[in-house]
Amino acid sequence: MTEEPARRRYDSLRRTAQAQQTSADIARAARTLFVAKGWAATTVRDVAREAGVSVPTVYAAYGNKNGLTWALADSADLSADVARLLTELEATPEPPRQLAVMIAYDRRLFERAGEVIVLLREACRTEPELAQAYRDARIRADDAHRQVLSTWPPHTLHPDIDLETALDIYAALCNIDVYTELTVERHWPPARVEKWWERALTRELLAEPR
Known part of the structure; x- marks a missing residue:
């Protein structure tokens, strides 16, 4: 009985950690593509594919490509x-x-x-x-x-x-x-x-x- 409440207690922390990891994965993918292809030639869809996430996930994390570039800066x-x-x-x-x-x-x-x-x-x-x-x-x-x-x-x-x-x-x-x-x-x-x-x-x- 105590194991399930303990698991639920850390659900919020687990979600936060997962979100941070996803954001880091997106940022790494963007940096790789920006350097390899150039900023103008890289699309949000390219970044999503490289990071292994959906396009809406990229927008949710950074807003748009400019927001992603701001984060890298x-x-x-x-x-x-x-x-x-x-x-x-x-x-x-x-x-x-x-x-x-x-x-x-x-x-x-x-x-x-x-x-x-x-x-x-x-x-x-x-x-x-x-x-x-x-x-x-x-x-x-x-x-x-x-x-x-x-x-x-x-x-x-x-x-x-x-x-x-x-x-x-x-x-x-x-x-x-x-x-x-x-x-x-x-x-x-x-x-x-x-x-x-x-x-x-x-x-x-x-x-x-x-």
Whole structure:
């Protein structure tokens, strides 16, 4: 008699776990197809077939293809471990180390979710809503870097550049296109890219030690 009530007691938790697993399966299928076929060529029906679920199930989980793309974009930041970034920044007040921490975060982001960033940019060409989301993400990245750099002591930055120029230089060097060129086209290991970014940005952004 006690076994049946116990089973019913966990029915809600079991349904939640199953729904989360289904959503994860759909997201993985979408990412696979978006990367293989391109965002525009992939339909919701394709995603449903790849995930082994019905089309209504995809709509129920994410609304539409844009909603699914939004979910993948949100997961990109999570995969790079924002909590780790914050912990390391708070534990590392020295500007050169904080610069290295930010670069390490970007390396993790591009290494783990670079494909998602590229497909989101592709989707922006035809979807104004996603184009705005991509612009907002770029603005958030600049704002995050601005928050860190603006806490540095006076005269930390190279005397020839101001804060906004420093942000421009960071974005020009440390981005998905440079990462892809070096890792895919020129076969650099990600760790080598990270070390080069650290040397280059330290040289370009920081004043010489007095």
